[in-house]
Amino acid sequence: MLVYLKIFRYNPEAGRSKPSYDTYNIQADPNDRVLDLLEHVKDYSDGTLSYRRSCAHGVCGSDAMRINGVNALACKVLVKDVGKEITVEPLLGLPILKDMIVDMEPFFESYRSVMPYMINEDVPEDGRERLQSPEERARFDDTTKCILCAACTTSCPSFWSDDQYVGPAAIVNAHRFIFDSRDQAGDERLNILNDREGAWACRTAFNCTAACPREIHVTQAIAEVKQAISTR
Numbered sequence: 001m002l003v004y005l006k007i008f009r010y011n012p013e014a015g016r017s018k019p020s021y022d023t024y025n026i027q028a029d030p031n032d033r034v035l036d037l038l039e040h041v042k043d044y045s046d047g048t049l050s051y052r053r054s055c056a057h058g059v060c061g062s063d064a065m066r067i068n069g070v071n072a073l074a075c076k077v078l079v080k081d082v083g084k085e086i087t088v089e090p091l092l093g094l095p096i097l098k099d100m101i102v103d104m105e106p107f108f109e110s111y112r113s114v115m116p117y118m119i120n121e122d123v124p125e126d127g128r129e130r131l132q133s134p135e136e137r138a139r140f141d142d143t144t145k146c147i148l149c150a151a152c153t154t155s156c157p158s159f160w161s162d163d164q165y166v167g168p169a170a171i172v173n174a175h176r177f178i179f180d181s182r183d184q185a186g187d188e189r190l191n192i193l194n195d196r197e198g199a200w201a202c203r204t205a206f207n208c209t210a211a212c213p214r215e216i217h218v219t220q221a222i223a224e225v226k227q228a229i230s231t232r
């Protein structure tokens, strides 16, 4: 099938300081991924086209972008699922550095602010691992699936209007430890998120849940954090 591909371009260092679009007609297989089309353009038409990608299998989270206006991983979206006219643009709400590459540092700064790692000062009695029941493990299973692609945070209207909002991805990663029975810093994380730029900035738009390529129940996780703040 012939695909009409429209790609966002921006590169102030090479005289493209005004955002514009390049267009290509590409012969594609319906089962090709949007990432394959970008690779084709980069390999055969314009080597300066820039985007992030690494695993190409939906694991690393580096190729999140807007595809026909919807946040997604380019390596997971098939041509047959988006049609013959495809527009590819960078994520919204983060500074654009070049083409599809956005500055992820504000995103990771928010992520780091919730202490996304296990905190436990006690040494287990037997000196070995900290045990956990299957039920305790299941409590936070959903939020372990996050790959930090930023699709959720950059689809959120609260984040678009307030870049100080910590964002859905940071709350998801706080959730992963707040509800882990082995962790001892849940209260500290809840204090951090009990803020107008924390969990309370969420307006329950559900965009984050729709955007997550790992199908994490993001809005539900945020609601559980809000409830934990309110009931402790």
Ligand code: FES
Pocket (backbone or CB within 6 Å): 052, 053, 054, 055, 056, 057, 058, 059, 060, 061, 062, 063, 064, 073, 074, 075, 076
């Ligand atoms: S390239 Fe790794 S998730 Fe798409």
